[in-house]
Amino acid sequence: MNYYRIGIFVFCFCTGGLRLLSAQEKPQEWTLKNCIDYALTQNIQLKKSKIALESSQVDSKSARAKLFPSLSFGSTQQYINTPFPEGNSLDNYVVTGSKGSSKNSYTGNYSLRSSMTLYNGGKLRNNIKSSKLQEQVQQYSVEEEIDNIETSITESFLQILYAQESVKINEETVALSKLQCERGKALLEAGSISQSDYAQLESQYxxxxxxxxxxxxxxxxxIQTLKQLLEMDMTETLSISTPILEAHDVLTPLPGKEEVYQSALNFIPSIQSGKLGIDIAKLEHKNAKAGYYPTLDLSASVGTGHISGSDSNFGQQMKNKLNESIGLTLSIPIFSNRENKSAVEKAKLQISEAELEYLNAQKELQKTIEDIYLDATSSQAQYAAAIEQVKASKTSYNLAQEQFNLGMKNTVELLTEKNNFLSAQQEMLQAKYMAILNAQLLRFYQGKEITL
Known part of the structure; x- marks a missing residue:
């Protein structure tokens, strides 16, 4: 893992300085590093994880804000229309507005209210800690997406390199088969081989x-798989820069699996998230126990109002009706239909579950590293043996070809040696890239950058 690269990526994403690469900025030939860096700017799942991280940061701010008082303003405006009594008309209906005897009235009330929780068993503080831990968990989720991109791109890139070499081997084989057919035709015309032998050469071709x-x-x-990982358009082309890989690159010394495991425990996101999961469960347990404690809330308000038809003007009414209030509300749980007890019991079970999840993550990591280490050592041994096998089968095939040209070997014997040589090449090629892939994965689990 390249921590410097991850740090730069996270900084750019969070500050909005990261932009999508245009077609002109894309390299003509893609190296492994180009692919990884580009994928980190384009991957949709990674972008979604970043959005989830920002959402968890908002939740943390909301949890902290609950420590402070709330403040709200309210206003009620009301117009009341009272119909004239039955049998009366407007002419005999006396309105003495100066005395406030009008049947129509307009009132307005205004209030400013504030409240805050003084004590609730520590739930507010616990929620702040829990939301902060959730934010860290989401940060590890982002890092896990980055790790998945890096390993997936590496695997796909090496598969392309393997397929490229496989194509070259098959191209050379086809060219050789063509020459054998041409040579066989000459031998057939000279009467040195039968029509059946020549047909076998054509069939092999x-x-x-x-x-x-x-x-x-x-x-x-x-290549298409890699383009999909890079979120590239189907119309775009992808040309891979092929690195030169020598035998010493394949047979590079491997670190001890215990050393790799201990290094991975310190930074692999799933392990770190597992630790935080236990802490979060313990905070939830504290919150559940807080349900047994009383809660104390403080509230305060300021209000005033006015009404039409009064002898006092608007300003005087607002002043006369001004009122203030302050109060404390104490709530003591006595019987909660077992809600608190059930919450505490469930919270204990969640702690046990979180501990098991953490232990399982460690076991999964250990198994993964052991499997990679076994594959790496096995592939290196196979590659070393395959080198000798290719040399031997090539010598045997060249000898069989010379003997065939001299009429000392039949077609079946020639094709058998040829297929043995081709099979040895393919086995060496497969062992080569399996060894490289697993060696790179061991570097990754050591916290080192994957490089080719």
Whole structure:
């Protein structure tokens, strides 16, 4: 893991300085680093994780804000229309507005209210701590997405390199089969081989061309997979920069699996999230126990109002009706239909579950590293053996070809040696890239940057 790169990425994302690369900025040939860096700017799941992180940061602010008093303003405006009594008309209905005898009135009331919780068993403080831990969990979720992108891109990139070499081997095989067919035709015309032998050479030539098409299709499929990981448009082309990988790159010394495991425990997001999960569960347990404690709330308000038809003017009424209030509300739980007791029992179970989740994450990490280490050592051993096998099978095939040209070997023997040589090449190629992939994954779990 490249912590410097992750830090720069998170900073750019949070400050809004990160922008999508335009087509002109994309490299002509993509290295592994280009692919990883580009994917970190384009991946949709990573963007969603960043949004979830911002949401959890908002939740943390909301939890802290509950420590402070709330403040609200309210106003009620009311117009009352009283119909004239039955049998009376407007002419005989006397309105003495100066005495306030009008049947129509207008009132207005205004209030400013504030309240805050003074004590509730520590729930507010616990909620602040819990929301902060949730924010850290979401941060680890972002880092986990980054890790998944890095490993997925590496695997896909190496699959392309493997497919490219496989295509080259099949191209060379097809070219060789073509020469063998041409040589076989000359031998057939000279009477040195039978028509059946020549037909076998042609059949092998067709089979080799078919294998070439399959390997080319596999290469295109792997490129398409990488383009999808990079969130590239289907019309865009992707040209891979092929690194030079020597035998020493494949047979690089491996770190001890215990060393890798201990390093991974210190930074792998799933492990860190598991630790925080236990802390969050313990805070929830404290909150559940707080249900047994009393709560104390403070409230205060200021109000005033006015009414039409009064002898006093608007300003005088607002002053005369001004009132203030302040109060304390104490709530003591006596019987809650077992709600508090059930909440405490469930919170204890959540702590046990969180501890098991943390233990399971450690076991999964240990299994993953052990499997990678086993694959790495096995692949390196297979690659070392495959090098010798390729040399031996190539020598045997060259000898069989010379003997075939001299009429000392039949077609079946020649094709058998050829297929053995081709199989040895494919086995060496597979062991090569399996060894490289697993060695890079071990570097990743050590906290080191994946490089090719």
């Amino acid at each position: 067709s089979s080799d061309k078919y294998q070439l098409v399959l390997s080319q299709t596999t290469l295109e499929s792997n």
